[in-house]
Amino acid sequence: MRSTVRHEMSKAVKNCQEKPREQWLFEYPAQVALTCSQIWWTADVTYALSSIEKGYGNSLKKFYKTQVTQLETLISMLIGQLTPGDRQKIMTICTIDVHARDVVDKMISQKVSNSQAFSWVSQLRHRWSSNESHCFANICDAQFIYSYEYLGNTPRLVITPLTDSLLDRIYQSNVLNN
Template sequence: MRSTLQCLIPEAVVTYEEKPREQWVFDYPAQVALTCTQIWWTTEVGIAFSRLEEGYENAMKDYNKKQITQLNALISLLIGNLTARDRMKIMTICTIDVHARDVVAKMILAKVESAQAFTWQSQLRHRWDEGRRHCYANICDAQLQYSYEYLGNTPRLVITPLTDR
């Protein structure tokens, strides 16, 4: 299982931008899709911070609009006919996406302009290290290598400010 995940995650990271996410999500098992959407969230927020530093004032707002569009596309899939596995996968990604959207909205309201701000650093951020060919989970100054353990296709708890703490 671990070797399968280690093989599929880098492939999924690379193919993420090749088609709309609501299509891409069906190309991979749930754990791969979930991990890669979290990797890309971290990546895209990092890009928004870079654009802010370059002087583009609406970078984070533009990314937040993209998040809402992506979330709405997934929600529209839930209205249609899906297998039980696909429905669970998409519902779980929606749960994580809602939290990600709320984090970005909070940073916009607080006028956070640096990736070094605690509001961002305190989030669980997944990233793909191409040189080491591994996924890492970062929070504050801690970094853990993703263990590629089988998590299954299960629902996640709704993430609230309380569960964030």
Template structure:
């Protein structure tokens, strides 16, 4: 739930920053928030809270990398492929939806456990995009051997 909430908030903030042409300003705010998370995780926490914060930091570092790419690619429109190809979370009429390009799914609140997250790379993003597109077309997907 923490990660889904964070991703929803991030989607809204990036969309607003793109609409206002303030993505660089948002990036600076994002760096400050990451610093605050790093300080929190170094503090006195329960094991469960520490694992939650570590997972959140992995997601937020990826979000930072996405914003850096949007800046580098000079994206200034919420309809630009560099933005819509990302997994984006939207809260609409009492439900959470996940979108990527033209695919949209209602969030199912699956519990994955409070375990460490894998680092998200550009290859991971491409896998997410491919699998999201496949599911949208009613296909499936599986990791290769």
């Protein structure tokens, strides 16, 4: 089961640029599409922050506009005809994308200008390593190999500013105590 999820994720990462996201996500199981969407988001925000560090100050704002367009596309898909499984998949991706949009909006309002800002490193960031053919989950200074355990096509907990502020308090407490 885990090797199958990992294999599908590897294929999805390789094929992600071949089609628009709203078409690509129908070719993969929900867990794979969701995780790869999070990998894309991490890569896109990292690229935007890198561009800001090189002097392109509007990169994060441009990406925010892209996120809004992606969300509008997904929402319009939800209005149309979908199988129950596809509807659940898109609703779950929307939930995660709304949080991702809010994170970028917060970074813009805080004038984040580098990839080491706490408001960025405190986020759960997924990335794909082509060299190791693995997905990694990073948060703060911790890194974990994605376990590829089958999660199914289920709704995800809504992520709120309260969830984020709790993580902020825990991290700040650990930093101050060490």
